[in-house]
Amino acid sequence: MQIHFTTKERNLIVTIEGEVDHHTSVEIREKVDREFQKRRARNIIFDFTNIQFMDSSGIGVLMGRYRNVMILGGDIALYGVGDQVDRVLSISGIYKIMKNYDSMDEAILNLA
Amino acid sequence: MRQNNVMELSFLSLSENQSFARATVAAFVSQLDPTLEELSDIKTAVSEAVTNSIIHGYENKKGIVKLICSYQDKDVEIKVKDEGLGIANIEEAREPLYTSKPELERSGMGFTVMESFMDSVEIESKVGEGTTILMRKKIKKQS
Numbered sequence: 001m002q003i004h005f006t007t008k009e010r011n012l013i014v015t016i017e018g019e020v021d022h023h024t025s026v027e028i029r030e031k032v033d034r035e036f037q038k039r040r041a042r043n044i045i046f047d048f049t050n051i052q053f054m055d056s057s058g059i060g061v062l063m064g065r066y067r068n069v070m071i072l073g074g075d076i077a078l079y080g081v082g083d084q085v086d087r088v089l090s091i092s093g094i095y096k097i098m099k100n101y102d103s104m105d106e107a108i109l110n111l112a
Numbered sequence: 113m114r115q116n117n118v119m120e121l122s123f124l125s126l127s128e129n130q131s132f133a134r135a136t137v138a139a140f141v142s143q144l145d146p147t148l149e150e151l152s153d154i155k156t157a158v159s160e161a162v163t164n165s166i167i168h169g170y171e172n173k174k175g176i177v178k179l180i181c182s183y184q185d186k187d188v189e190i191k192v193k194d195e196g197l198g199i200a201n202i203e204e205a206r207e208p209l210y211t212s213k214p215e216l217e218r219s220g221m222g223f224t225v226m227e228s229f230m231d232s233v234e235i236e237s238k239v240g241e242g243t244t245i246l247m248r249k250k251i252k253k254q255s
Contacts (some may be wrong), residue, residue, distance in 0.1 A: 022163045023127035055159040059219035084152040
């Protein structure tokens with residue numbers, strides 16, 4: 001699993017490559033929280049384009065980040081969600097609180 | 113043609129083994145020529161069951177997780193077994209969003225995912241003795 005960060009305005013873009021399970025989610029959580037604080041971001045946008053696998057550990061990560069960001073008046077968006085991840089996310093009902101967009105630009109536009 | 117096959121895997125309850133376990137089951141089941149969706153459903157369910165054994169069964173202490181996978185014709189059966197703490201209340205554990213470990217940011221969706229992605233999920237557990245999860249899925253015949 002690899003994770004990269006970029007900032008666009010006050011959006012923290014988190015690009016995750018590889019597999020998200022309980023093992024990798026510990027590292028994802030720590031790194032995202034650290035970068036979110038360090039860069040004084042408002043929103044988090046997750047780029048899921050290169051995720052090959054995710055189990056329910058990923059739902060926990062997203063819900064936890066949502067809580068942190070919400071308190072500070074921010075929001076969360078996703079883009080590039082593939083079929084396998086989409087089936088896991090759909091079951092959880094998480095799309096009620098965060099949407100999946102086709103591209104980063106579309107996500108940024110909708111969070112503004 | 114009727115085909116039977118079985119494989120068994122024992123590994124230490126380390127979280128880095130989650131990926132190895134689901135990839136091994138996927139490789140084994142691939143012999144049945146499943147669709148990509150069927151294969152990723154099975155991988156996801158195995159990942160959930162193995163995670164349960166590691167973080168709930170053994171609470172991140174060392175133990176052995178046993179994975180037995182078999183198929184008969186197109187009927188796949190997967191058993192994930194631990195000799196850990198066991199589940200006191202199985203009905204509660206099955207409920208969506210229920211987690212005994214909110215501090216780990218677990219979503220409580222593990223059993224819900226297993227039940228959604230497999231045809232059936234049975235849980236056998238005894239406190240102090242361990243838990244066995246038995247999952248079944250029929251691979252559809254491809255035209």
